[in-house]
Amino acid sequence: MQKVNISDLYQFVEKEVTIAGWLYNKRSSGKIKFLVVRDGTGYAQCVYFKGNVSDEVFDKADRIGQESSLVVKGIVKAQPKAPGGYELDARDLTIIHETHDYPITPKEHGIEFLLDNRHLWLRSKRQVAIMKIRHRVVKAIRDFFDGRGFTLLDTPILTPNAVEGTSTLFETTYFDLGSAYLTQSGQLYAEAGALALGKVYTFGPTFRAEKSKTRRHLTEFWMIEPEVAFADLNDDMDLAEEFLEYIVQTVLKEKEEELNILERDTTKLKNVKKPFPRVHYDEAIEILRKNGVDFQWGNDFGGGDETIISEQFDRPVMVHHYPAEVKAFYMKRDPENPKYALAVDVLAPEGYGEIIGGSQREDDLNLLLERIKEHNLPQSAFEWYLDLRRFGSVPHAGFGLGLERTVSWICGLEHLREAIPFPRMIYRNTP
RNA sequence: UCCGCGAUAGCUCAAUGGUGGAGCAUUCGGCUGUUAACCGAAGGGUUGCAGGUUCGAGUCCUGCUCGCGGAGCCA
Structure with missing residues (x-):
C-alpha cells in the first residue's frame, strides 16, 4: 500500500x-x-x-x-x-x-478518567504534541553532548546498597545476594566513567519511593547526568546554561507547531539564553526576606521559595553555594568557607522549580571519608567509589537534569504526569 | 504521613430532606462547506461500598474504598 x-x-x-x-x-x-x-x-x-x-x-x-x-x-x-x-x-x-463508543470524546474530561485511559488519551492532539516535544528534547540532549566530546555511559538500574536509607528506595529481591534497589541516580557510576573517558553523560530512568503527592513529582522519571573530569563548579554552571539554552532554543525553532497546539506563550522561553543569573545562597535568602519570607539560614528552599526566587529573573537562575548540611555527602565543600558546598541548582522560570541539581565533587580521599562518617554511611559500600580518589583523582563536576520537569516547563504543563507517556505516581501505577 | 475536597447516565456536571435532570457521546431523522458544526427525536440510573437517623436520604451522621488539590518530603 x-x-x-x-x-x-x-x-x-x-x-x-x-x-x-x-x-x-x-x-x-x-x-x-x-x-x-x-x-x-x-x-x-x-x-x-x-x-x-x-x-x-x-x-x-x-x-x-x-x-x-x-x-x-x-x-x-x-x-x-x-x-x-x-x-x-x-x-x-x-x-x-470499525470502532464505536470510543471513550474519549472531543469534549472535556476529568483527570481521573483521562489517566485511567492514558493508553487512549495519548492519541489526542495535545498529548501527541507533548510526546513530539519530549522526543525533540531527548534528541537535543543527545546532540548537545555527542557534539561536545561526551560519551554516553549507561549506568545500572539495579543497585546493591541502600546508601541513602531505604525509605525512598524501591526494593526487590536479588537471588542469594539479598536485596537490590532501583537506582535513584547514576551519578556515582558516572564519576567512574568520567575518570575513564573524560566527559560522559548518563541517560536513563530513575526511581524514588518518596511519598510525594505534588504536580512536580513522579516515582519513575528520566534523568540526564553529565560528569566532567578536570572541571570545577564554574565549569559546571557554564555547561548547564549552555545546555539549557541549546535545548530550549532548538525546541522553539523546530517544534513551533506543537507549542502552538499547546497554546504555550513562548515569549519567556525565548529569553532562555546565556548568561543565566548566578545567585549565591545568601543572596537568595535576601531575596526571600525582601519578599516577606521568614527564612532561616541553613534550610533548603521549598517549592514556594523557589518560585519567589525565580520570579526575580526573566530566565533560569542558578543558585549556588548551598549550606553543606543540606546537600549530599559527595559534594565538595568550598575550601574558603567549608560551611558551603560547591553545589548549584538551576531553577526554571514560571514556577517550574528545580530542573537541574549539580555540584563539584569531593576529590580528596580523606575529606570524602569524613563526609561518609558524618552521614553515617557504610564505608564498605563505597570502597569502589573511594578508589576513584585513590587512583588519579582529579577535580570533577556534573549535574542531573530531570527530563519530565524540563518537558513540563517547555510545554507549559500544569502537572508532570503529562510529560511522560505512562506516569508512575504514588497512588497510580496503571495502565 | 498530614490538611482540605470529591464520588449521581459512557463523559462533564445539576438536583432546598419530598416525582433524579441537562449538555456531549450513542441510535434514528434533517441539512452540499462543516470547524468541539447545527436542528429534531429516542434509548440510557443499585446516586462508590456498608451501616445509621427520618414518615421519607443523591442530600444528614458514622465507618470504609477510591480519587483529586495542597503540604511535608524531594541524594
Missing part, C-alpha cells in the same frame, strides 16, 4: 494520494461529510460529496465511529477553510477496523 504522510500533503496538491490513519472527528451536512483523519504526522480533513463517491462509500463514511482505522484515497486540494490549509477531496474509503 503506497501511502502519504498527512504532514506531506502540501507536496501533492491536485494529485491523488492515499492516507492511512484513524478517524479523529466527523461532521456532516446532508450530502457532504467531513472526516478528520489523524495519522501521527498530522490531521487531514477528508471531504465526501455524495456523487463523487458511490452510495456505498458515502454510507460507510456516515457509519464509522471515532478512532475507527481507515484508508482514504482522494485528491489533495488547497482549501483555506480546511484546518491546516489542505484537505482531501475523497474518492474512496476502506475501513480497516
